[in-house]
Amino acid sequence: MMTKVELDIKGKSLVIETGQMAKQSSGAVVIKYGDTVVLATAVADKRVKEGLDFFPLTIDYQEKTYSAGKIPGGFFKREGKPSEKEVLTSRLIDRPIRPLFPKGFYSETQGIASVLSYGSENVSDILGIIGMSAAIHISDIPFNGPVGAVRIGRLKGDKDLIINPELSEVDNLDLNLVVAGTEDAVTMVEGGGAEVSELLILEAIDLAHKEIKRVVAVQNELRKLVGKEKRQLVALEERPEFAKQIRDFVAERMKEAIRIPGKQRRQEALDIILEDTIKHFNTLENGEKFFGDSAKDLTRDIANIFDDYEKEIVRNMILYEGVRADGRKPDEIRHIECHTGILPRAHGSALFIRGETQSLVVTTLGTAEDEQKIDSLEGETYKSFMLHYNFPPFSVGEVKPLRSPGRREIGHGALAERALKYVIPSKEIFPYTIRVVSDILESNGSSSMATVCGATLSLMDAGVPISSPVAGIAMGLIKEEEKVVVLTDILGLEDHLGDMDFKVAGTENGITAFQMDVKISGVSREIMRNALEQARIGRLYILDRMKEAMPFPKKELSPHAPRIYTMQIKQDKIRDVIGTGGKVIRGIIEQTGVKIDINDTGLINIASPDEESAKKAIDIINGIVAEAELGRIYMGKVVRIADFGAFVEILPGVDGLLHISQISDKRIAKVTDELNVGDEVLVKVIEIDNQGRIRLSRKEAMRERQ
Known part of the structure; x- marks a missing residue:
C-alpha cells in the first residue's frame, strides 16, 4: 500500500511517497516537486564489517536521460561514467547525512538517488538530499536525522531572497546557496555569490533553516505512518582502566610531540609513540584482563584510545591555552609566499605557498574551439572557463597509484571555479577560453583555498582582466559547552579534530564562494557571525600579500598565447x-x-x-x-555592359550603374568606345536610392583626382 505526505512550497506540493517502488530496499521513497521526480533508496548490509574505524557509506546520484525525454549520446547510447554534476550532487547529498549515523554503526550502507523526471524547477539535487534522508529515516537503519534542504537565491538587482529559484532564473542570480540541516541546526552550506556580504549569507541561512524545519517535520510525519523499527546497536564497551593506563603511558611524550611545528616531524613522532604503546599494551595478559580473550589483537583498540587522547590534547590547548599545534594563535595566518611567471612556456603561472600547503597553478588561453561542450538534462551548453584540481599522492608523502580525478578532486575544483567565475571577464571583453589547472605539491590544510589564491595570481600573470583579485581561507571551530574558539587558516589536523570547517572565498568587496560543514549541533548565529567576520579579516590580509606580488593583471598576453x-x-x-x-x-x-x-x-x-x-x-x-558610401571614390571593375551604361563592381558583390552620360566629359556614341568588361575604372558614388541602388560617375571621380 502506498503512503504519502505533502508540503506546500512556493505554491507547489512537495510530495513524498513510499510503498510502491523499490520495496526490497531497507527504505525507499519517491519524492516529487512539480515535474521533477526522484527515487531515493537506502540499503544497509545486515552484517557488520569487523575491524573498521570508519563508516562505509556510499551515496550515488544519477540522472536518467529519459527523465528529460532524451537519448544518451555516444556509440553505446546508454548512461555511463557519472558526469561532473552527478559527482558533485552525490557529494552534496552525502555531506549533511554522513555525520548523523551513530558511532559504532559499521554496516556497509549505500544510498542511490535516481532522477526519473526532470522538470524546470531546478530542484533535483535538493530532492536528492530530502529523499535520501526520508528513505533512511523510515528504514531500520540507525540514523539521527532527518535532514531537510533548500536552495536560496537572489535575483540581480533585487533585495528579496527567494526559495528554490527555477532553472530560468539561475543565470540571473547574484546569490545561489544550497543549505541543509536538521530541526536543531544548519549542518551544511554550499554555494556562491557575486561579491555578497557576510550579512546576506547569514540572512539566507536563517531563511533556509525556517524552511528546513518544515521539510524535517513532513519526514517525521512519514516515519510515524510507515517507519520501521531501528536496528539495535551493540553498545560500545568502555574500558576506563585500560584507557587510563594508555593515557598515563603516553601523556608527556604526546604533549611534546603535538607541539612540534612541522607536519611530517610531528606525525613521525606520534607514530613512534603509538608504535611503542602498541608493543607495550598489546599483550595476552591485557587481552584476557580487559577483553576476556587472550588471543584478541588489541592494536585497533589501543589506536582508538591514542587518537581520542590526541584529539583531547589538541582541543584543550586551543580552548584553554589559546595555542595551536604549530604554535600559532587562533586568528593567526601562516607565512605566505607568492611567485608568478615561473613557467616560461605557460600562458600564466603562479606558485602560492601558505605554510606547508603549496599550489602550482597554470592558466592556458584558447579559442572558441576549446570550449567544453556539456550535454546535460537541460540541453547542450558550452563552458569557456574551467578550473581543474589535482591532488597527487606525493603532496602528503604517500605512495598511491595515479587514477582519474576522484570525487574530492572534482569537488575542490568546482569550489575554486565557483569562487572565481564571478570575476572572469565576459566573452565580449576577453574572447578567450580559459583553463586553469591547480597541482597541489604539498598539503597541510585547505589546498582548495590555496588553489583560489594561486589561480587569481596565475590568471593575472596570463593577462586575464579579472574584475578583482580573489582569495580564499579555511576556518575551523572548537567548541566545548560554552567555550568556543574560531580558528583561522586551519591545519589538516585541526580540520580532522575540529567541530566545523568552512571555506570562504571572495574579493575586497564580498564573498564569491562559501562551503560549510558542521559536525556538531548548536552552532549559534552569533558564532557564525563572528566566524564570518574573522574569515573576512583573514581574506583581506591574504589579498594584501597577493597584491604585493602582482597588484594588477598584465597588460600584455604571453608571446606563446594565441x-x-x-x-x-x-x-x-x-x-x-x-x-x-x-x-x-x-x-x-x-x-x-x-x-x-x-x-x-x-x-x-x-x-x-x-x-x-x-x-x-x-x-x-x-x-x-563593406557598404558603398555616398561621395566616396572607388577603384571598380566593369562586370557588365549595356546600351545605357556599364555596371561596375566597387566592392565584393556590390555594383552600381555607371550611366553612359557619366563616363566621360565628352559625348560618346557607345559605352564600348571607352570601357570593356574586365576594365578597372575609377568611379565616385553620386547617389544611393531608397532601394539601395547605386549610381556612379567616372567623370566626377576623374575631376576630383586631377
Whole structure:
C-alpha cells in the first residue's frame, strides 16, 4: 500500500511517497516537486564489517536521460561514467547525512538517488538530499536525522531572497546557496555569490533553516505512518582502566610531540609513540584482563584510545591555552609566499605557498574551439572557463597509484571555479577560453583555498582582466559547552579534530564562494557571525600579500598565447562572410592561417598566432561586408555592359550603374568606345536610392583626382 505526505512550497506540493517502488530496499521513497521526480533508496548490509574505524557509506546520484525525454549520446547510447554534476550532487547529498549515523554503526550502507523526471524547477539535487534522508529515516537503519534542504537565491538587482529559484532564473542570480540541516541546526552550506556580504549569507541561512524545519517535520510525519523499527546497536564497551593506563603511558611524550611545528616531524613522532604503546599494551595478559580473550589483537583498540587522547590534547590547548599545534594563535595566518611567471612556456603561472600547503597553478588561453561542450538534462551548453584540481599522492608523502580525478578532486575544483567565475571577464571583453589547472605539491590544510589564491595570481600573470583579485581561507571551530574558539587558516589536523570547517572565498568587496560543514549541533548565529567576520579579516590580509606580488593583471598576453581579435558585422552580412557551404570563410582561413568564429549576433572572433595574419583576415572580411558610401571614390571593375551604361563592381558583390552620360566629359556614341568588361575604372558614388541602388560617375571621380 502506498503512503504519502505533502508540503506546500512556493505554491507547489512537495510530495513524498513510499510503498510502491523499490520495496526490497531497507527504505525507499519517491519524492516529487512539480515535474521533477526522484527515487531515493537506502540499503544497509545486515552484517557488520569487523575491524573498521570508519563508516562505509556510499551515496550515488544519477540522472536518467529519459527523465528529460532524451537519448544518451555516444556509440553505446546508454548512461555511463557519472558526469561532473552527478559527482558533485552525490557529494552534496552525502555531506549533511554522513555525520548523523551513530558511532559504532559499521554496516556497509549505500544510498542511490535516481532522477526519473526532470522538470524546470531546478530542484533535483535538493530532492536528492530530502529523499535520501526520508528513505533512511523510515528504514531500520540507525540514523539521527532527518535532514531537510533548500536552495536560496537572489535575483540581480533585487533585495528579496527567494526559495528554490527555477532553472530560468539561475543565470540571473547574484546569490545561489544550497543549505541543509536538521530541526536543531544548519549542518551544511554550499554555494556562491557575486561579491555578497557576510550579512546576506547569514540572512539566507536563517531563511533556509525556517524552511528546513518544515521539510524535517513532513519526514517525521512519514516515519510515524510507515517507519520501521531501528536496528539495535551493540553498545560500545568502555574500558576506563585500560584507557587510563594508555593515557598515563603516553601523556608527556604526546604533549611534546603535538607541539612540534612541522607536519611530517610531528606525525613521525606520534607514530613512534603509538608504535611503542602498541608493543607495550598489546599483550595476552591485557587481552584476557580487559577483553576476556587472550588471543584478541588489541592494536585497533589501543589506536582508538591514542587518537581520542590526541584529539583531547589538541582541543584543550586551543580552548584553554589559546595555542595551536604549530604554535600559532587562533586568528593567526601562516607565512605566505607568492611567485608568478615561473613557467616560461605557460600562458600564466603562479606558485602560492601558505605554510606547508603549496599550489602550482597554470592558466592556458584558447579559442572558441576549446570550449567544453556539456550535454546535460537541460540541453547542450558550452563552458569557456574551467578550473581543474589535482591532488597527487606525493603532496602528503604517500605512495598511491595515479587514477582519474576522484570525487574530492572534482569537488575542490568546482569550489575554486565557483569562487572565481564571478570575476572572469565576459566573452565580449576577453574572447578567450580559459583553463586553469591547480597541482597541489604539498598539503597541510585547505589546498582548495590555496588553489583560489594561486589561480587569481596565475590568471593575472596570463593577462586575464579579472574584475578583482580573489582569495580564499579555511576556518575551523572548537567548541566545548560554552567555550568556543574560531580558528583561522586551519591545519589538516585541526580540520580532522575540529567541530566545523568552512571555506570562504571572495574579493575586497564580498564573498564569491562559501562551503560549510558542521559536525556538531548548536552552532549559534552569533558564532557564525563572528566566524564570518574573522574569515573576512583573514581574506583581506591574504589579498594584501597577493597584491604585493602582482597588484594588477598584465597588460600584455604571453608571446606563446594565441591572439584573438574581435570585430562586429551586421547580421545580414553573416551569410556573405560564410559563403555558400562555408566556401568564403574557408578561403579566408586558407589564405591567412587564422581561426574564425562567428556567432548569430555577427560578432567575429579571429584567432591568430601573429598580428599580420589577423590583420589580413580582418581586411578581407571588411572588404566583404563593406557598404558603398555616398561621395566616396572607388577603384571598380566593369562586370557588365549595356546600351545605357556599364555596371561596375566597387566592392565584393556590390555594383552600381555607371550611366553612359557619366563616363566621360565628352559625348560618346557607345559605352564600348571607352570601357570593356574586365576594365578597372575609377568611379565616385553620386547617389544611393531608397532601394539601395547605386549610381556612379567616372567623370566626377576623374575631376576630383586631377
